[in-house]
Amino acid sequence: MFIVTYRKIFFTISxxxxxxxxxAMATKGFNAGIDFKGGSIIEVSYLPVGASAQVGDKQRPDxxxxxxxxxxxxxxxxxxxxxxxxxVIVKTxxxxxxxxxxxxxxxAFSGFxxxxxxxxxxxxxxxxxxxxxAWYAIALVILGIVLFIAYAFRHxxxxxxxxxxxxxxxxxxxxxxxxxxxxxxWLGKEVDSLFVIALLAxxxxxxxxxxxxxxxxxxxxxxxxxxxxxxxxxxxxRQTFTRxxxxxxxxxxxxxxxxxxxxxxxxxxxxxxxxGIAVGTYSSVFIASPLLVLMEKRQAR
Amino acid sequence: MWKTRIWALLLLIIGAGIGYFIYASxxxxxxxxxxxxxxxxEKFPFRLGLDLSGGVQLVYQADVTSVKPGExxxxxxSLRDVIERRVNTFGxxxxxxxxxxxxxxxxxxxxxxxxxxxxxxxxxxxVAMIGQxxxxxxxxxxxxxxxxxxxxxxxxxxxxxxxGKPLNVPAVVLxxxxxxTELNGRFLERAVLEFxxxxxxxxxxxVFNKQGSDLFAELTKANVGRTIAIYLDREMGNSEPISAPVxxxxxxxxxxxxxxxxxAIEAKTLVGRLNSGALPxxxxxxxxxxxxxxxxxxxxxxxxIWAGVWGLVIVAVFLxxxxxxxxxxxxxxxxxxxxxxxxxxxxxxxTLTAAGIAGFILSIGMAVDANILIFERTxxxxxxxxxxxxxxxxxxxxxxxxxxxxxxxxxxxxxxxFWFGTSLIKGFALTFGIGVIxxxxxxxxxxxxxxxxxxxxxxxxxxxxxxxxxxxxxx
Numbered sequence: 049m050f051i052v053t054y055r056k057i058f059f060t061i062s063x064x065x066x067x068x069x070x071x072a073m074a075t076k077g078f079n080a081g082i083d084f085k086g087g088s089i090i091e092v093s094y095l096p097v098g099a100s101a102q103v104g105d106k107q108r109p110d111x112x113x114x115x116x117x118x119x120x121x122x123x124x125x126x127x128x129x130x131x132x133x134x135x136v137i138v139k140t141x142x143x144x145x146x147x148x149x150x151x152x153x154x155x156a157f158s159g160f161x162x163x164x165x166x167x168x169x170x171x172x173x174x175x176x177x178x179x180x181x182a183w184y185a186i187a188l189v190i191l192g193i194v195l196f197i198a199y200a201f202r203h204x205x206x207x208x209x210x211x212x213x214x215x216x217x218x219x220x221x222x223x224x225x226x227x228x229x230x231x232x233x234w235l236g237k238e239v240d241s242l243f244v245i246a247l248l249a250x251x252x253x254x255x256x257x258x259x260x261x262x263x264x265x266x267x268x269x270x271x272x273x274x275x276x277x278x279x280x281x282x283x284x285x286r287q288t289f290t291r292x293x294x295x296x297x298x299x300x301x302x303x304x305x306x307x308x309x310x311x312x313x314x315x316x317x318x319x320x321x322x323x324g325i326a327v328g329t330y331s332s333v334f335i336a337s338p339l340l341v342l343m344e345k346r347q348a349r
Numbered sequence: 350m351w352k353t354r355i356w357a358l359l360l361l362i363i364g365a366g367i368g369y370f371i372y373a374s375x376x377x378x379x380x381x382x383x384x385x386x387x388x389x390x391e392k393f394p395f396r397l398g399l400d401l402s403g404g405v406q407l408v409y410q411a412d413v414t415s416v417k418p419g420e421x422x423x424x425x426x427s428l429r430d431v432i433e434r435r436v437n438t439f440g441x442x443x444x445x446x447x448x449x450x451x452x453x454x455x456x457x458x459x460x461x462x463x464x465x466x467x468x469x470x471x472x473x474x475x476v477a478m479i480g481q482x483x484x485x486x487x488x489x490x491x492x493x494x495x496x497x498x499x500x501x502x503x504x505x506x507x508x509x510x511x512x513g514k515p516l517n518v519p520a521v522v523l524x525x526x527x528x529x530t531e532l533n534g535r536f537l538e539r540a541v542l543e544f545x546x547x548x549x550x551x552x553x554x555x556v557f558n559k560q561g562s563d564l565f566a567e568l569t570k571a572n573v574g575r576t577i578a579i580y581l582d583r584e585m586g587n588s589e590p591i592s593a594p595v596x597x598x599x600x601x602x603x604x605x606x607x608x609x610x611x612x613a614i615e616a617k618t619l620v621g622r623l624n625s626g627a628l629p630x631x632x633x634x635x636x637x638x639x640x641x642x643x644x645x646x647x648x649x650x651x652x653x654i655w656a657g658v659w660g661l662v663i664v665a666v667f668l669x670x671x672x673x674x675x676x677x678x679x680x681x682x683x684x685x686x687x688x689x690x691x692x693x694x695x696x697x698x699x700t701l702t703a704a705g706i707a708g709f710i711l712s713i714g715m716a717v718d719a720n721i722l723i724f725e726r727t728x729x730x731x732x733x734x735x736x737x738x739x740x741x742x743x744x745x746x747x748x749x750x751x752x753x754x755x756x757x758x759x760x761x762x763x764x765x766x767f768w769f770g771t772s773l774i775k776g777f778a779l780t781f782g783i784g785v786i787x788x789x790x791x792x793x794x795x796x797x798x799x800x801x802x803x804x805x806x807x808x809x810x811x812x813x814x815x816x817x818x819x820x821x822x823x824x
Contacts, residue, residue: 144635145472145477149473164642165642168640169638170636174637188765189766200754241771245766248766255755255758256718256758263750287729294721298717302664302713303711303714305659305710310703311706313703318707
């Protein structure tokens, strides 16, 4: 199988991808959402009224007007973002109920009716707590999966021990979350709870994919289809190849509909999952199994 | 053979039945026309999270530093009860008031109160009402003439209501049969639940402080044989007293007992309510607020539904084109899977959020994966020269370990997410986790039974073409 033969090329591609991702994270940094660092976000919709409601007139106050008004009332450093035709999103520090009322009156201008569509304020305590929890959850999922794989493959100890399958699964799993996370950071997308859910789901799916290939290797080892480990792995890969591609294609189609037709709140979520599945399929075929061969070769020496 | 076919028919009928249930339970699906069984099915609506229904979510932190460690739970329970009573006066359907204990692993234990008010977006009013100190009032009966006038007015109102006349509420009804006194919750030291030594019946004991004892003595002296009504948060619309005991004799020592025919649980609730007037929890701090307007929520819901529908259609087209006959069978199994999931959501009242819908849509991908694994395996067996039935049987048997092990890893992820997560993450983990389990069962049992029930077997080239896939021709 060419994948096993040319494994060095694929290893190199992945190493470069990981390096670029780390570079992106180090230079651009995570753009933490308000649920991780605390803060407020308000989304309002404006509608021009009276004389200014003519066609072609502006649909909402412009950024300068908003910035000026916000700076004058003590909301310095707020970030203003335009959304859709009539909407404005303002991000600022965590607000008390009084502050919120002050903010809504600040951004209400004559000539427009304003409707508050969405408001969230998250205190720094909850933010810090969610951040810690996110790390714990990621660590726990990894641990759970390594233990499970070591258990599921316990009868396979030749030519490489079962815990190595676990190690390789973990390595590919890290690969599968680092690369999409890097792309996300590069795009400057916001890192929030949904982002972490997406990463965790990618981990689950990545392992899912890897297990299917490993399971075939496990079966072929039992059947002793070849004396050469590399050939066994290559055959197993060829046998599971169509399945890997088809499953990923269907899941990616489903996520594509979620991206294009789904709610705005889960758009970024479906995008990162989409990326994760693409990377995950690649790694389960082009990285995980060739790594097994590498391990076996190292061991033989 | 026939046994399998009967099973297959049964499965299809059950699937259609569940599908009909979903159809009947959502009036929008049949455009308001009444259909059979609608009344029953509508008892199980989907429960929508705030991000889809619109509303307010408030998270409060309760300061319990002055509460004794052993009594924190009781204090939080009565706080929850008080807030729930207030929230009920908003007239919200299905409000949620829930205690959350945070920390333990990640820091010191913190007592939180989560309040969700679907359909309400007036944060200002909600925050003002919830954050207020509970107010306990002791009130005495008005004069005989006034009570007569009150009762008459009430009777007239009831008669008017039955006659369908416009209601004109007179002042005498608004002020109620009781009049305010100086005695209130500030003078109450504590209330405790006790049991009568002989009858073993629950008793609520209340103890007033020095000043309160004097006030209470005066009140009881003046009202022997009449009732004293105790109100909690009367000004916020709780117009029923929490208790209205009759005064048997003047009570001088500042210690009183309320006896009556209440169960231990009712007595406990009363104690909690009385104590909440004495403020067990020092302060409520608002940690986070989230509001979503109802139109925005409805928009997200519609988008989520359409994404699900399109996702299914595209997957179905792909399955039929690529896997032909087995593909068609798996589409039927997938449809049964979807209606089963929707029914589970309805029966168990799973709260659906945007993240939850995403989890469900993702689980469709998993459900398809199991089918793909099986079909690929079946195709391999066909290539080896097996007959169709034998190939299907082998295909299932050999794909099973893959399906099992890979799904277990997804379930591990879902369980950890659920255990660890905030409500947003829990919503995703729950739908995803249930989805993975149910999809595994439907792929194994439903697809399998349906495939075996098909009248195809043997080695004919037409049959082989039906069971082939993609661009590959089976020899």
